[in-house]
Amino acid sequence: MLNNSINILVLDDHPLVCAAIQNLVSSISFVNKVLTSTDSKKAFDIIKVASIDLLILDVNLGDNDGFDFYRRIKSHGYKGKVLFISANDSQLYSNTAFNLGANGYICKSEDMSLIKESLEGIMNGYTFFKFNDNSGKFKSKITLSNRETIVFNYLIQGRTNIEIANMLSLSTKTISTYKRRIFDKYKVNNIVDLIKINESSV
Structure with a gap:
């Protein structure tokens, strides 16, 4: 089990999704802080100045592409873990996330409580893909x-x-x-x- 507290950033262009995920994962014992953003540029700035251990990232962002965003933050030195979420239950998306080196991919149509289980596994070194x-x-x-x-x-x-x-x-x-x-x-x-x-x- 994890002993250290982690900081999480949720990036989704829907405020309600951000709020729901923030509320869900804030109760996890090993989570220290949950930040949210609906704007990829602001999220990028947060990652540059804050110590983010895990990024929960939507594949389809209103002002950007989630996969491109992940490539960009990796090129700028982001070493944390990434869990992609999407409304699209697509094997192609899942494969793309896997090939980019992400730690997991979850469809939004699934029970959101599964995110809690996935986070614990991811922070213990496991990956979660269909x-x-x-x-x-x-x-x-x-x-x-x-x-x-x-x-x-x-x-x-x-x-x-x-x-x-x-x-x-x-x-x-x-x-x-x-x-x-x-x-x-x-x-x-x-x-x-x-x-x-x-x-x-x-």
Whole structure:
């Protein structure tokens, strides 16, 4: 678990979204301060002068493009973590965020409480992205919900059901249900095969 407090910046061109996320993550024990901005230029200025550990960033900004903004702050020395959010549940967007070196991608249509779970994982070194199978082994694309993706990431890291349950404050029975759904979607019967599929898709 995290012992140090972190500072978060939320950048979204919708004030209500900023306020909702700020209210949501402010209650997390390891969060020190949550700043918000609806303007990318102001956000850039904040990053230059403030110590921002995590940026929660919308892909589509009214005055800018989220991906371009991330490239720009990285080129100016930003070393913090980034979680992209978007109203578009797009595999292309998720892949782009991953390829840029972001730490996660979450669709706004998902339960917003998942952001809290994702943040804890991201600050502990994990990444959170939806996985589609492109190997040709499966005729249809495999898409995991964000909660399934969180469990997926912990499973392929070798975490046990009990460990995952404790980290997400869920019952082991609930984790077993998510695990079975993931296995069913990928048509596997064990973690080893799941890891092999994940490695082959990277």
